[in-house]
Amino acid sequence: MQITPSILNADLARLADEVGRISHADMVHIDVMDGHFVPNLTLGLPVVESLLRHTALPLDLHLMIEEPDRWAPGYAEAGASSVTFHIEAAKAPVRLARELRRLGARSCAALNPATPVESVADILDELDMVLLMTVEPGFGGQPFLDLVLPKIRRARQLMGARDIRLQVDGGVSLETIDRCAEAGADVFVAGSAVYRAEDCNAMVDALRERALAACTH
Numbered sequence: 220m221q222i223t224p225s226i227l228n229a230d231l232a233r234l235a236d237e238v239g240r241i242s243h244a245d246m247v248h249i250d251v252m253d254g255h256f257v258p259n260l261t262l263g264l265p266v267v268e269s270l271l272r273h274t275a276l277p278l279d280l281h282l283m284i285e286e287p288d289r290w291a292p293g294y295a296e297a298g299a300s301s302v303t304f305h306i307e308a309a310k311a312p313v314r315l316a317r318e319l320r321r322l323g324a325r326s327c328a329a330l331n332p333a334t335p336v337e338s339v340a341d342i343l344d345e346l347d348m349v350l351l352m353t354v355e356p357g358f359g360g361q362p363f364l365d366l367v368l369p370k371i372r373r374a375r376q377l378m379g380a381r382d383i384r385l386q387v388d389g390g391v392s393l394e395t396i397d398r399c400a401e402a403g404a405d406v407f408v409a410g411s412a413v414y415r416a417e418d419c420n421a422m423v424d425a426l427r428e429r430a431l432a433a434c435t436h
Contacts, residue, residue, distance in 0.1 A: 220400065220430040221245035222423045223279050223386070225410030227261065228360065234266070235273035241413060243420040246279040246300065248388070248408045253284040256308055257357035264293050271298050281329065281388065281408075283356050284308065288315050295324035303327035303350050303386075306338055316345040327386070331356060332364055336374045343381055348406065349374055353399070354389030360411045363390025368402050375403030396426055397433035405430075 223246040229237035238247055249267060254260040271278060277300035282291055287304035288311055294302050295318075302324045309315055309328075316326035325347035328339050332352050339349060351371055354361035367387070374385055387399045388408035396407055409426055416422035 223248040224413040228410040228414040240419040243423040295322035301325040348384035350386040363395040371402035400430040400433040
């Protein structure tokens with residue numbers, strides 16, 4: 220069970236320090252938004268390149284952008300450990316996934332809540348992770364959408380014995396993470412829950428323990 224806190228809810232003016240508050244995390248989840256694919260604008264490649272010089276934690280890039288075929292490889296080249304593109308935006312997802320792997324990053328595909336998980340069924344062998352949005356993408360702090368739980372189960376079934384991670388992003392908290400873990404998720408993006416906690420690392424540990432407990436019952 221991996222916890223990947225999203226910096227979307229951190230103080231972006233103190234980004235390196237904010238990442239320092241989540242040293243217990245497995246990865247740092249960075250949302251790149253272009254104001255077109257989603258109605259929000261965040262940060263881009265220069266900030267990611269700078270942050271790589273200030274943390275030893277792996278960076279988990281989530282590109283909520285148009286034209287990921289054009290822009291995603293640059294994040295892999297910069298040193299991101301994992302690069303996620305949206306299946307709704309990619310024009311040649313197989314080619315893109317293979318290029319990300321060639322550049323040394325894990326290739327990941329994200330799906331919005333209304334996008335059927337079957338849309339990635341035929342390319343699972345090209346992917347290292349599938350991300351299921353459990354809110355509509357674009358803004359942090361939204362409530363978790365329970366309607367995605369059956370989709371998590373279907374995704375896990377489709378993956379079968381493949382060594383693929385299943386990530387969920389949106390509204391993940393101590394109140395929702397157990398349901399996601401029970402359904403089959405094993406990587407959890409938590410933004411508000413972590414960065415609004417008094418002790419970020421304590422919250423990361425608590426979320427991981429809750430997810431593990433849900434899978435041992």
